[in-house]
Amino acid sequence: MECVLIGTGGMMPMPYRMLSSMAIRLNGKLYLFDAGEGTQINWKKARLGVRGLKLIAVTHLHADHCLGIPGMLMLKAQMEAPEPLTILGPPGTREFVERTREMLAFRLNFPVEVIEWNAQSGSAAYRDEQAQIYWEPVKHTRFCLGYRFSEHDRAGKFSPERAEALGVPMGPLWGRLQKGECVQTPRERTVSPSEVLGPPRRGRHIAFVVDTRPAPGVYALCKDADLAFIEGMFLSEHAEHAEQKGHMTACEAAQIARQAQVARTVLTHISPRYENSELKGLEQEAREHFRHVRVGHDLDTFEVHYPEELSCGRL
Ligand SMILES: [Zn+2]
Ligand SMILES: [Zn+2]
Known part of the structure; x- marks a missing residue:
């Protein structure tokens, strides 16, 4: 399993940092979490191919998280006989997808199923043969979801x-x-x-939580994750700004990671006010609260191994 950070920015795309987007690749299938404006640019740089794209999970309907969806749909439509696509998202996602498709008059040659969160949804959003995806409302200036990708447990070891x-x-x-x-x-x-088989072996768990203040849903999604992508948008000197805008500082993200006992954490959704040269400061602040944290850069790729395969340190 590998996770590819397609874009690590928030608010607006910068020449050196595209907007919120992360892809999980597992056995040739691709699951995309958020598709901010211009996602297809870095998607192409990452050379992931679009044939395996089977799901897009959208956290919320702010432009830096969803404006890349039309482009990804058009990209997939260039394939011959693409597989169906599922889109998960908050209420309004279906209307956003349908209206943009109508207004931009592009044709899709594959079925798109949109599944919207509602108060009766429960925490399980989606399931296929290899994983289950969970969602939880978090705490932002508009309704926003966090996600957890949970690979199914595997059969125990054969004796x-x-x-x-x-x-x-x-x-x-x-x-x-x-x-x-x-x-x-x-x-x-x-x-x-x-x-003849030992106890079931735990699958791998990835959390993706952006655009939120610390909230119970954030902890639930991150709990014991092997890898968590958490928003660390601001330095603590801008903590007041983070609170007003419904975001988190790098320190707050690291504290959540520690409390949720995440194995390793990558900070993403970085404010456009910071140059890449300033990211070390974000990382240093976060490491005072949690050792296994780093700041993500566009196109960083993270291999996620089964716990029993890990022979050395975590980051
Ligand atoms: Zn955002
Ligand atoms: Zn937002």
């Missing part, structure tokens, strides 16, 4: 010794047990997967 002891010979029967099927041994004993 060849146990299988042999139970009389299951090495071969296709082992494969069937690993797929969760019961099998019959040559001596006609039925062996179930639970007899």
Whole structure:
């Protein structure tokens, strides 16, 4: 699994920092979180290809988070026979997508399903064969959602010794047990997967939370995440401004990461008032509260390994 920061800016695109957008690539499928204005520019630089794009999750209907959607739809429509696309977002997302498509008169050659949050939605927004996506309202100047991408747990580790002891010979029967099927041994004993598999192994969890003040939903989404992209828009000298505009400082983001016991955190949605040369300051402030944090740059790519594959430090 890899996460690619397509854009790390907030408010307006800068020559050196595009707007909020992050892609998760898992087994050839692409899940995009936010699509700020101009997302397709860095998307192309990242060379992700558009065929695998199956979902866009929008946090809220501010221009720096959603104006890139029409461009991504048009990009996908250039493919021959693209797969369907799902769009998740707050109330109003469907109207935004439909109206822009009508007004800009572009044609789509694939089905688009828009799923909008509502008060009865519950925390599970979407599920496919490899992951589940959760959403929670956060606290911004207009209704905004945070997301969590949770890979399904995997079956437990197979024990060849146990299988042999139970009389299951090495071969296709082992494969069937690993797929969760019961099998019959040559001596006609039925062996179930639970007899030869260890406990289920945890999948990988990614949080994406931007444009919010600290709020309960933010903690819930970040809790025990392997990697969390959290808004760290301002230095603490601009904390008052952050509060007025419904945003967070880098320190606040780092405190959330620590309390939610995130494995590692990347700060994103950086204010256009900071040059890239000033980002070290943001990072230093954040590290006073949480060690495993860094500031993200456009096109940074993060490999996310299974916890049992990690042999060394976290960042
Ligand atoms: Zn924003
Ligand atoms: Zn906003």
